[in-house]
Amino acid sequence: MNEATTIQLLRTESHSCSYLKDAIATTEFVAPEENISLQGYQAINDAGFRRSGAHFYRPRCENCDECKPLRVLTKEFSPSKSQKRILKKNAALKLSIQAGPDAASYFDLEGASGTMANVGWTYRRPSQLFEPITDYLSFYASRVDACFVEGEQVQAQAGDFYGGWITSNLVGPFKGVPGSRGW
Numbered sequence: 001m002n003e004a005t006t007i008q009l010l011r012t013e014s015h016s017c018s019y020l021k022d023a024i025a026t027t028e029f030v031a032p033e034e035n036i037s038l039q040g041y042q043a044i045n046d047a048g049f050r051r052s053g054a055h056f057y058r059p060r061c062e063n064c065d066e067c068k069p070l071r072v073l074t075k076e077f078s079p080s081k082s083q084k085r086i087l088k089k090n091a092a093l094k095l096s097i098q099a100g101p102d103a104a105s106y107f108d109l110e111g112a113s114g115t116m117a118n119v120g121w122t123y124r125r126p127s128q129l130f131e132p133i134t135d136y137l138s139f140y141a142s143r144v145d146a147c148f149v150e151g152e153q154v155q156a157q158a159g160d161f162y163g164g165w166i167t168s169n170l171v172g173p174f175k176g177v178p179g180s181r182g183w
Contacts (some may be wrong), residue, residue, distance in 0.1 A: 012028075013026070017061070019066070027060065036145060045071070048067075103125070119144060120140075
């Protein structure tokens with residue numbers, strides 16, 4: 001028997017649509033603090049949500065349903081004649097995947113209660129703008145029990161995407177809160 005589960009959703013303010021020229025859009029997110037089970041993941045996927053890392057989102061626009069999620073099951077995919085023709089024309093192309101500048105390297109933290117994945121990160125080959133922080137170690141305050149700066153416990157930046165630490169001497173607004181995308 002399946003039990004109904006309530007998932008908290010957040011919605012951005014109106015913004016320019018990423019898909020349709022001259023259209024206004026809003027984006028709906030699963031609240032970052034939600035722990036999504038396998039069944040919950042399937043349900044939000046079926047409801048048209050997309051995923052980027054640990055974040056689930058979907059376009060949710062008034063009077064518009066043009067954005068349709070597309071899910072390709074790779075085991076069942078069979079290229080069409082035109083796709084096969086394109087593959088043949090591009091057979092000489094070589095694909096090389098390399099980490100570019102500003103690609104982060106992530107670290108796990110092992111403790112008495114187990115391993116916490118991707119708690120810390122560093123930039124080993126940053127672009128020129130970020131060279132001063134080459135090989136500095138950063139970590140998400142929200143993924144550990146507590147973080148302190150000069151004796152003050154920090155507040156983790158909302159959304160758990162940017163990894164910022166907020167102390168009492170900092171004045172917002174801070175990125176990561178609903179509606180802060182794009183600034």
